[in-house]
Amino acid sequence: MKQIAIFILTSLIYVSCNPPARPPASIEETTTQKPAVQVPDFNSDSAYESVRAQLAFGPRVPNTPAHARCAAFLTGKLKTYSADVVVQKGTLRAYNGTPLNFQNIIASWKPETNNRILLCAHWDSRPYADHDPDPKNRRKPVDAANDGASGVGVLLEVARQLSLVSPSVGVDIILFDVEDYGPPQDQTMNNADEQWGLGSQYWANNPHKPDYFARYGILLDMVGAKNATFLMEGISMQYAADIVKKVWSTANRIGYSSSFLFEQGGNITDDHVPINKIRNIPTIDLIHLDKNSETGFYPYWHTTGDTFDKIDKNTLKIVGQTLLTVIYEEQ
Secondary structure, rough: OEEEEEEEEEEEEEOOOOOOOOOOOOHHHOOOOOOOOOOOOOOHHHHHHHHHHOOOOEEEEEOOOHHHEEEHHHHHHHHHHEEEEEEEEEEEEOOOOOOEEEEEEEEEEEEOOOEEEEEEEEEEOOOOOOOOOOHHHEEEEEEEOOHHHHHHHHHHHHHHHHHHOOOOEEEEEEEEEEOOOOOOOOOOOOOOOHHHHHHHHHHHHHOOOOOOOOOOOEEEEOEEEEEOOEEEEEHHHHHHHHHHHHHHHHHOOOOOOOEEEEOOOOEEEHHHHHHHHHHOOOOEEEEOOOOOOOOOOOOOOHHHHHHHOHEOOOHHHHHHHHHHHHHHOOO
8 A cells, every 4th residue: 555546537646635524425324224133343452462462572574583473473363263264475576686585374264155355454564664754764664553453453353253253254364464565656667556465465376275256355454543544445346346335334334434534545555456357356455544744645645654553453453343344244
């Protein structure tokens, strides 16, 4: 999720400014009657502590001891919640030619059913704080509390709930690696978009099960900051508008209208792109877009300020409870 784009006339233009203030009429909220089901209560304390645990290893930059230790922690954690855990391991080539050891960590519930949904987030840290206000910090690694660890923290609590109460549908959780090892902002190169999301690109071309398919997917990215707002991201609307509306309508119905806004956001280069384009699974990006930020993102995005003190339990609750409601209302 390294840049935002919006459509002006018919041209795709990359920008770092605010998205449009109002959505087209077609994306306004719709209300539907939902079946009466028992939805588990999302424990934000559990998710919060999972974020803390990830940060305790230090920045999870590929090829570092912190990265390897965190991978072992995440794999072990998911194995306590699912008997079906697969880890894809290998080497991917960074934008500058550096070979990067990666691990995509995948857990499944009800693997025997074809009626499935996919949940995902990235767990690696950005090696460069290239948007830091202090130029001296721009080659330092990022703690990545919100930009990575928050989404993983939410999904670990979702995994715990799935282990306690079985939903009607099958669920796969994928923690993607090497999402954030793209070129620094001061380095231009051809096909720069393709240098991000390397772990998800690998999985989209080499799924953990042959011919894997899910009805839809939900990607979490930067879902832990205080007063986070979630706009309807552009690529999500292009490939999976009905899923965006489902999730946003669910959030609004259960009381989170101040966080899930029925407003069009920009187009984000993120892990949902290869899932949509290569795997053909309609997948949305649930990502904090900030209309008041210069970049259009969370203010501490790709800075040394993306630290644990920026994580808010209430936001984790809002996102996690919305996800659980969507999952357990599925038939």
